[in-house]
Amino acid sequence: MSDNNQLDYQLNYQLNYQNGFGNEHETEALTGALPRGQFNPQKAPMGLYAEQFSTTAFTAPRHQNRRTWMYRIRPSVAQGNYTALVSGHIRSAPITEMVTPPDLLRWNPLSFSDKPLDFINSLTTIAANGSVQTQTGSAIHIYTANSNMENRFFCNADGEILIVPQEGALLARTELGLLHIHPGEILIIPRGIKFQIQLPAGKARGYVCENYGSPFELPERGPVGANGFANDRDFQYPVAHFEDIDDEFELITKFNGNLFSCALNHSPLDVVAWVGNSAPYKYDLSTFNVINSVSFDHPDPSIFTVLTSRSDTTGIANIDFVIFPPRWVVAENTFRPPYFHRNIMSEFMGLIHGTYDAKEEGFVPGGFSLHNCMSPHGPETAVYEKASKANLKPERYKDTLAFMFESRFIYSPTRFALESDTRQKDYIHCWQGLKKQFKDA
Incomplete structure (x- = not known):
């Protein structure tokens, strides 16, 4: 495409999200590229190759089955042999390089490097659980990118990728189209999709959850009914976009916990049309419809679940993606910050912007914390004292957007995370001021 056509496409694309x-989507970048009535005709239109992309088993129940038919200039098998790469700071589960402590852990934001690092080179694993080989659990990474991915693409065969930008926009160029993502939005890329990340603002930082388990889906609403939480219509998928470029490219693939590289003689973003329900998508977190208490008591944080990855045990997720967005708090005679608790789930938290109501000091945007299974936690001393004495009235939490990756499996931190200078070694001190207040009536 010419630069003018590319610009026209991007402007048009903004108005044509699916x-x-x-849902099953169908889209074509050129009229007539999408076959009608048959997914795999003897000859696909325009000399294209038909290729099915599946992210669930062929025989998965219909409502869980995910697959997409791509109609592309070259089939994906047109590539070279792989060679192993050094993985840098990227790790996969199980992590055995360090003993996992039950301590409460918190880190300051990772800084940007003076060296040019693209999205892949900048990935740093903080913790992981489960196992890549058994397709359970997840890994959590931080990216601090300051350069575009040039003539290289990435494919993760180990898991689905959930990207949570904290600073700087991203342009994700995927096999199935383009997606622009800003802080306050999330991007999900299915396991196995090839993509490239560019940085419109020159640098970007954020969080990545690599989901080894079942694909993310919307949680059930239960008694809430037909509306509320994340609504189906607010998820946005790309329209077809392709490039027909013969040149030297590199494809980096993460497979069984390791990185590999192979050569391509063409751009892999050559899908002219596609139809299906396994594709990258984005979601604006401001469209999440918060359900909360309007009488008394503090509901469990499960009311803030945006997406869930099921495990083999009903009600206990492989991963829940939970947010704490701007909202009204009106509960009467109630301690409003998150209560003190111990939990069978392990909680990794990050802060996109603002202040988190349970941690007003030390937990800053770009930072993160890890509270593993049964580790006691809750509001710091100053927050407890302030909230327990507050004159309660309806209050709007405005400048805040925090999130949590919550898992049934214990997260094992990496050596980098435990030994990093960004780790707050004095984190436990924020609770040391909690005093005995018991009075024998």
């Missing part, structure tokens, strides 16, 4: 979580 909406609806998990």
